[in-house]
Amino acid sequence: MESEQLFHRGYYRNSYNSITSASSDEELLDGAGVIMDFQTSEDDNLLDGDAVVGTHYTMTNGGSINSSTHLLDLLDEPIPGVGTYDDFHTIDWVREKCKDRERHRRINSKKKESAWEMTKSLYDAWSGWLVVTLTGLASGALAGLIDIAADWMTDLKEGICLSALWYNHEQCCWGSNETTFEERDKCPQWKTWAELILGQAEGPGSYIMNYIMYIFWALSFAFLAVSLVKVFAPYACGSGIPEIKTILSGFIIRGYLGKWTLMIKTITLVLAVASGLSLGKEGPLVHVACCCGNIFSYLFPKYSTNEAKKREVLSAASAAGVSVAFGAPIGGVLFSLEEVSYYFPLKTLWRSFFAALVAAFVLRSINPFGNSRLVLFYVEYHTPWYLFELFPFILLGVFGGLWGAFFIRANIAWCRRRKSTKFGKYPVLEVIVVAAITAVVAFPNPYTRLNTSELIKELFTDCGPLESSSLCDYRNDMNASKIVDDIPDRPAGIGVYSAIWQLCLALIFKIIMTVFTFGIKVPSGLFIPSMAIGAIAGRIVGIAVEQLAYYHHDWFIFKEWCEVGADCITPGLYAMVGAAACLGGVTRMTVSLVVIVFELTGGLEYIVPLMAAVMTSKWVGDAFGREGIYEAHIRLNGYPFLDAKEEFTHTTLAADVMRPRRNDPPLAVLTQDNMTVDDIENMINETSYNGFPVIMSKESQRLVGFALRRDLTIAIESARKKQEGIIGSSRVCFAQHTPSLPAESPRPLKLRSILDMSPFTVTDHTPMEIVVDIFRKLGLRQCLVTHNGIVLGIITKKNILEHLEQVKQHVEPLAPPWHYNKKRYPPAYGPDGKPRPRFNNVQLNPIDEEREETEEEVHLLNSTTL
């Protein structure tokens, strides 16, 4: 919305000559009084002369308070296209909600007319549940497809199942009796590439062959993924959660949730995961689910025509996405509530709950991992934890917070480099290089060669007697007569020490690669790599504590709980706490994260350690920077996202933030009944503002309503086509009654139906705290600033974001509360404000040295505003 509208002094003097020439503060204060008098006298005139206004207001107020916008005057035929939005614009929640209520009333009132209308109203009432059901079904099915295909393709890097090509390694050896206790994954049906090509399974030659094939597959998967993304759906890259957050807060990105994005994201997500890059499928699954929600909402007019209602479906869809990504339905609902959703009424909560349930059910019946679970790394522990363990858990929390802060800094710096320098011009090459480095470094280390989910599974799993991995290579006391479940702490064997070394290397490798991987142009999620890092760190700490307790069981802290032969430390639990802490440090989620992790384990008793670690990591992370990775990416891209979590504590007033600023040209306004079609079209062409306040007349400056640029253009265009006698010199009339015109003049064009007659207004003295609150809570797109009923200016969402950013960076010294007295804001003037060059940074963190961006970009940023 056009905010940058300025005051034109010359104009001002034309009508309020004597008053404005005052320059000192005192005179200004006097002057304000004079204006008031002047206004009141004119007020009477207005009320006498134009009773229409009075009637209208009583009508609206007399009805319901909520239905203040009679957007579509029922008398007029609605013009198709009015009330829709352009790409990269912000929706007006208030307007959309009014529209929906209007529609609902219409359907309800017709309900009793006929059986058909009754059916229609029933269909309408049920469509909310239907659409979330369909969304849940589709996202569950797609998640199953992604899981199965990704597992298969990941194993394709190692070898192939000769007896049945479509089986992955584990399924291939499913029924085999040849597996042994030590080498559980070897079976004759599964052939590694070296076996197939060289005919031998052992030896340096086959190792090199496998190495080469691993790199070859990784590179070709990565290349396919990035080229599919580039050719068919560029919006399919990245994790998608920052964009979905922005979309849910009311931004329009056309095509972001479309069918091509859905298809390409699903297909390339499998390729990206299989290529072994340090990324996960969880974030993109949320995007996939949201695409399903968006596509299915087109089947129901209730949702396809209303952007606010559509966002309710998307909230539910994102819950379904997390539900299938982690097998955590409740965690999904909470994730939707805590992290992505902007407007989350109870009704949406229930629908999210239901969508998550349906999606989890579908995925469970597909059973993609063959373990009757929804995720690969589901674990079950039964051992208790002890009070002293809180200390290492909190240490893990500190590590998680530090990792989160480091990752956000480093990743944002890298992404900024990609965004602003030449290096961003080679997305395909970048993906290939990152994939090549990952593959080359990852193969020699068995822990990085594994699929990340499998790595997490292995780290989470506790060492029972049945485990044979080197992580569980403890020196066993064979004569122990204890039974399976309760194994005492044991001294670590050689295998464990070498595993710790490998894990340390894997940790460093993962940390570095994840920084460079998140943000490349393939679908890439962040959850799994973060969890892997935390799990590695946690497992190392866990083993260390375990050995400490074993060798020093006479220390006072261990004495009470860890006697010789007691099983008191579970390294797997440490891995899980570490995973939660790292994820918490990166995303700064708390409740939903704990619930997700707890649903992964199905053990209520570990909630307290998880909470302690997650809270610590959030505190530590917040000490280094308050925003999570998603907010940081939103800021980096400059999306118009008004974060509800931040507090606004400054004492500025609406008058300090509103546009036009003091030296700008006057606010571009329309008058209610004495402009012609040509005038309006000129104004639309000359300015780039997205909406215009409508005033009574140039003399009175009183606010009538607000008309959006898009609606104006569409309405005028359709009127010229469909109505006879509308020419350039036709009067445009926003008032209820057309003014009496000379007989020979052309027919007036009535545009009352597109006029928003209850725009939000604040007075110029309203503190910005309140204005920001109004914008956040109501989801406004713009708000007019008035003084004694006179339009002074306008505040848009973009102005608020700019202001917040300025306040944050202290670009402007804080204005004292009386600041507004120094200059009086003259009333705004006529329509002929020249479009001034719009300097602007929606990109909220202006980087001065990077200003040399293309002009196109600046242009697009301008239109991004609202």
Add this chain to the structure above:
Amino acid sequence: MATLWGGLLRLGSLLSLSCLALSVLLLVQLSDAAKNFEDVRCKCICPPYKENSGHIYNKNISQKDCDCLHVVDPMPVRGPDVEAYCLRCECKYEERSSVTIKVTIIIYLSILGLLLLYMVYLTLVEPILKRRLFGHSQLIQSDDDVGDHQPFANAHDVLARSRSRANVLNKVEYAQQRWKLQVQEQRKSVFDRHVVLS
């Protein structure tokens, strides 16, 4: 008419999507009904015990029989040790659906293959065809217009041309070109201008 066509297209894609979801669901049910014999297993992992090394036993057996006594055959220990040995074994009954896996992989690979073919067509074949059809000069001109050599670079042209003609085939072409324009726009904002998703 164009909106009608667009609506039809949209409906078609929606239907196909829901068909896909439904078919996957159906397949799941179907494969559950005709449970393959080899789709269930009872796997017992027995840790080393005395002189016996660890061993994995695997058997197709119903869920109620999934325990050490039924699965571990031949029993490596005798007499009183059987109970102690079996206490250490962990038996897990697992099932999978091989049909679902097979169908999923086939669906996935065929979609991937189609997309790859289409991608090859768009990036390699179509420019050559265009060059043959429209001659060299026009190609240079349209290249200059858009300024890059990426696929769809001439979408503007074709879009303008196809508007004038009107039959069903052209409607398809129109929809396709419109889509190409959208993708081109997306590509510009993601890869060239870096305004979104960077």
